[in-house]
Amino acid sequence: MREQSEGIVNLVVDNLNEQTIQLDPYALEPIQEYLAGISISRARHGFSPRETSFYVLSLKNAILDVQEESAGSDIAALYESTRALNRLFDELSTNTFETFIKGREDVILRQTDEISEISTPVIRVWDQILAMPLIGTLDSARTQTVMENLLQSIVDTGSEIAILDISGVPAVDSLVAQHLIKTVSATRLMGAECIISGIRPEIAQTVVQLGIDLSQVVTKATLASALKHAFGMLKLEVRKTQPPKPFMI
Amino acid sequence: MGPFLLVTIQVDLYDRLALMLESDLVQAISKSGAQGVLIDISAVSIVDSFMGRIIGNIASMARLLDAHTVVVGMQPAVAITLIELGLTLPGVQTALNVEKGMQLLQSRIRVADSEEDAPHGDDDAGSPE
């Protein structure tokens, strides 16, 4: 922190010492990069914008003190150099602000990626059967991740059936429905089957009202009935064990 | 049951190579009397409409020679791309991997044979299960 400040003060003072108060853009570059680095790291560490800009402005005050000392009684020169310094710091603080926001945006983007990763787990419910419960709003980007994850898991596990459960999805519009249909088609093209479960009554209503054709897709109301359907496809049977009979046939 | 042919496509085929594969394969089916053909495309990263047509052609020609074709090992990215392109490979059967493709071929051929063995339309006859 102290080191950072000394570094930046030195950079500014070096440039001002030459008395070429008009700072040329090339001289500005290292200073701006320096400040950009500081504000990005501050954004990531959760500093407020006020704290960050306060830091830049306090640097200005420090340099003003230095200028005042070296100018002595030459008020006109002091005035000129103060104005130049002001212009410089206006530019610098605008830049700092911009980088600060960019730093925050990067954090948000990274978190968005992480959320979409976390929120699409693929579960192996049975030999040959995968399930993927979808929770939350589906947008194009997320549906794409979902689709890729599901298909890759099908390949990795050699599962013949995938169940996509949408009971946790608040709304299905025509775009989402189209993505779902594409996922089903791509699964089939690879030689597996995809069942969509968790169709709530409201979703059934909107799908029909929007005129979306899901007739080529196997849809089930619940994950349980989808699983039952999958067992049927694999010719598996789930039975209650019978109490032992006195005579076996 | 006749033999199965397994074709593994290892490189991205350019047109003439793909057409050569087509004719070689049809020759091989006819010579060997194969009843099933497995085309393994797990190493193929791009299937465009040209490749799609070659695969479809092979399946149609094989059918004329009384053989079943199964395409196996399609990569997820290829499947997603083909759907977007609008190429769904109609008339071509697919399976996840060679093993599953083999099972699929066996069951197809069993069904076809049992239909032939039962000229009186008795569905239960000839099915060993």
Added chain:
Amino acid sequence: MRHTGTTMLVVLNKDAYSIQREQDVILFRNRVKEFAVRIGMGVVNQTKLITAASELVRNMLRYANGGDVLIEVITRGRENGIRLTFKDQGPGIPDIKQAMQDGFSTGRSLGLGLPGTKRLVSEFDIKSTVGVGTTVTIVKWKNG
């Protein structure tokens, strides 16, 4: 650094290729892949881009006896992408709207190349003049 916030399109890198023979298709596809990998494009988007490129380059060979392709890495703000421009001096397309329809083909093929390509990329533009030639430009953004 000073351009942050602008949505200006900047070309970062480019390369031009002449396509004359069918063998060029695979070589060209490999070049597109290298560019896509270099900007960190994911496998699915790479596959979509290369497949689209393959369709267009085949059209160029088939209907116009070859042509030239420009590969560019472009950026707008924080997003990078690949732009491909296919330019030929072939017969041109009399009715673009018709050519863009699924299933239309004068080559007794599936007629999926042009409309399918449009679905695979982020931006698609086609210009054609009968007797002069055809230029198709596509853009695929890294996350698009």
